[in-house]
Amino acid sequence: xxxxxxxxxxxxxxxxxxxxxxxxxxxxxxxxxxxxxxxxxxxxxxxxxxxxxxxxxxxxxxxxxxxxxxxxxxxxxxxxxxxxxxxxxxxxxxxxxxxxxxxxxxxxxxxxxxxxxxxxxxxxxxxxxxxxxxxxxxxxxxxxxxxxxxxxxxxxxxxxxxxxxxxxxxxxxxxxxxxxxxxxxxxxxxxxxxxxxxxxxxxxxxxxxxxxxxxxxxxxxxxxxxxxxxxxxxxxxxxxxxxxxxxxxxxxxxxxxxxxxxxxxxxxxxxxxxxxxxxxxxxxxxxxxxxxxxxxxxxxxxxxxxxxxxxxxxxxxxxxxxxxxxxxxxxxxxxxxxxxxxxxxxxxxxxxxxxxxxxxxxxxxxxxxxxxxxxxxxxxxxxxxxxxxxxxxxxxxxxxxxxxxxxxxxxxxxxxxxxxxxxxxxxxxxxxxxxxxxxxxxxxxxxxxxxxx
Numbered sequence: 001x002x003x004x005x006x007x008x009x010x011x012x013x014x015x016x017x018x019x020x021x022x023x024x025x026x027x028x029x030x031x032x033x034x035x036x037x038x039x040x041x042x043x044x045x046x047x048x049x050x051x052x053x054x055x056x057x058x059x060x061x062x063x064x065x066x067x068x069x070x071x072x073x074x075x076x077x078x079x080x081x082x083x084x085x086x087x088x089x090x091x092x093x094x095x096x097x098x099x100x101x102x103x104x105x106x107x108x109x110x111x112x113x114x115x116x117x118x119x120x121x122x123x124x125x126x127x128x129x130x131x132x133x134x135x136x137x138x139x140x141x142x143x144x145x146x147x148x149x150x151x152x153x154x155x156x157x158x159x160x161x162x163x164x165x166x167x168x169x170x171x172x173x174x175x176x177x178x179x180x181x182x183x184x185x186x187x188x189x190x191x192x193x194x195x196x197x198x199x200x201x202x203x204x205x206x207x208x209x210x211x212x213x214x215x216x217x218x219x220x221x222x223x224x225x226x227x228x229x230x231x232x233x234x235x236x237x238x239x240x241x242x243x244x245x246x247x248x249x250x251x252x253x254x255x256x257x258x259x260x261x262x263x264x265x266x267x268x269x270x271x272x273x274x275x276x277x278x279x280x281x282x283x284x285x286x287x288x289x290x291x292x293x294x295x296x297x298x299x300x301x302x303x304x305x306x307x308x309x310x311x312x313x314x315x316x317x318x319x320x321x322x323x324x325x326x327x328x329x330x331x332x333x334x335x336x337x338x339x340x341x342x343x344x345x346x347x348x349x350x351x352x353x354x355x356x357x358x359x360x361x362x363x364x365x366x367x368x369x370x371x372x373x374x375x376x377x378x379x380x381x382x383x384x385x386x387x388x389x390x391x392x393x394x395x396x397x398x399x400x401x402x403x404x405x406x407x408x409x410x411x412x413x414x415x416x417x418x419x420x421x422x423x424x425x426x427x428x429x430x431x432x433x434x435x436x437x438x439x440x441x442x443x444x445x446x447x448x449x450x451x452x453x
Contacts, residue, residue: 002213004100004151004158005206006144006176007125009112011046011163013087014119017185019080020046023073024053031058031065043185046164049106049137070108077111083119084183086203091124093207097214102127102147106137106166127151139169144176154359156386161206168194175360179206221452222422224445225277227252227400227432233261233268240272243442250302252277252430266299275302277428281337283307286317293318293334297325301332303398305378308336308365315372333396335376336369338362338383341401359383366391376427381416384424393425400430404448422452 010016024045028037045053050069054062094101101124105112109130116122127150129143136142148155160171163184168191171178180196181203182188191199198209228251230236236257243249251274257265258280266276278301282289289306296304306318315336322331339348339362348354354361362383367390369377376396379387384397399421421429431448438444 002099002157002159002210003153004102004147005094005210006102006104006147006158006160008160008162008164008167009103009105009115010107011185012161012167012181013084013091013121014115015082015084015183016080016115017046019073019076022076022080023069026072027065027069028057031068046185048166049131052137073111077114078118081115081118083121084203088120090203090206091121094210095124097210099210100127100151101125102129102150104129104138104143104147104160104170106131106143108132138166139173141170141174144170144174148174148176159210163191165194168196171196179209220427222418222426222429223250224418224448224452225250225252225398225428225430226435226445227254227279227430228257229254229432229436230257231260232257233265236265236269239436239441240269242440243445247442248273248275250275250277250428252279252432254279255281263299266301270300277301277303277305279305281305281307282318283310284314286314289314290317290321290324293321294325297322297332303333303335305335305337306374308338308369308377312368312372315369315374319373333375335378335396335398336365336372336374337378338365338369339379341380359386363387363390366395370395381421381424381426384421384426388425396427397425398428398430399424399426400432402429402431402434404431404434404444404451418448418451 007013010020021042024042025037028035050066051062054065058065091101103112103116103125107130109128109132112128112130113122116125127147129146131137134142134146144160148158155175158176159179160167160176161179161181162168163181164186168178168180177198178196179198179200180191180194182191182199182201184191188199200206226249228236228239230239251269253265253269253276258278266278269276278296278299282292283306289310306315308315318334322334323329339358343358345358348358348361359382362379363386366377366379366387370391376398377387378398378400380401381399384399387397388395402416402418402421405417418429429452435441435444
């Protein structure tokens with residue numbers, strides 16, 4: 001869902017190109033009269049900061065160039081700035097949709113505000129990131145991240161609209177979807193060459209892009225899987241007795257229970273009419289995993305898993321093993337673990353040696369899992385939406401770390417409620433201690449079902 005739209009100002013919302021061209025041209029003529037700057041050279045100065053241009057052409061006295069530019073720009077500014085057609089209406093409609101709107105510009109703050117007021121846009125923008133607010137400028141991610149952090153949203157919850165390479169590359173470096181405007185000074189073909197996520201020819205098209213992200217989708221009700229993190233068969237029997245005999249459950253049998261009781265526990269639960277997710281998280285060489293999956297398929301389970309970190313060949317071998325162990329061709333579904341919900345970004349960076357955010361790693365593993373022919377992944381609720389967008393709605397997102405409001409997170413760091421899991425598109429919600437640790441697990445189970453109705 002898109003919660004905020006970030007805009008460049010010059011050349012995106014307001015046509016300041018004649019102003020900027022004239023200011024650069026006259027500044028160059030004043031400071032370097034012996035050199036005749038071409039139009040291409042002048043246009044190339046639009047986008048980078050003034051400091052960057054000053055250092056490029058006047059490395060011995062860049063600040064003098066900046067001061068001269070600003071002095072001339074201030075003289076011509078108000079009479080030469082105009083709003084692009086349709087921009088005011090588009091911005092007003094975005095505001096009506098309760099979106100947060102920010103300017104992310106390489107221009108100084110006072111001139112951004114001055115420009116917004118002249119073209120009648122100032123009242124619509126609630127946050128401004130200008131050149132004097134950051135150390136590094138676009139295409140570095142610092143300016144966009146300043147706006148993202150201000151709104152307390154993720155990079156997937158905003159869009160960046162711009163007219164030059166600094167805007168589009170800055171969005172890409174921050175993990176933000178980019179919208180290039182077709183009215184950019186350098187033309188449509190140049191903007192296409194930057195490979196933005198979207199290219200618009202009219203301002204109103206930005207509304208359609210936002211609406212495509214935020215349109216209401218009929219949310220499928222996820223299924224509940226109860227994690228049977230119990231020590232032995234006796235504990236399982238006592239737990240199952242607390243449910244009506246006719247209640248068919250989807251139960252997760254993990255390492256603790258399976259290594260204690262073996263295949264007999266699967267047979268017992270299947271005889272009671274329950275579906276089984278055998279959660280052993282296999283991670284070994286391809287041949288070993290293939291043979292193990294062949295044996296697992298014979299147990300009549302419904303779902304099992306491997307670690308995506310085992311690689312594509314291992315995952316392909318797992319699918320093959322399940323097919324070989326299912327003579328009727330109706331193999332169990334198989335999914336891959338991306339990152340454990342107990343893994344924090346710090347742990348992933350320092351202990352696994354994987355840079356970046358956990359969500360980025362999970363998405364990478366999900367795409368590889370899809371290529372290997374598996375049915376889906378185990379991931380955090382917070383990653384489910386992006387994984388569906390990248391891998392398709394038919395790709396399973398099974399999400400552990402589900403807790404009822406107020407429950408202890410225990411050893412997991414990326415947790416969520418059942419209702420939030422449904423909202424984010426989880427196909428299966430795994431609950432363990434919230435149900436198994438309850439005095440009346442059936443009542444808690446019904447409460448979870450009610451929350452996702």
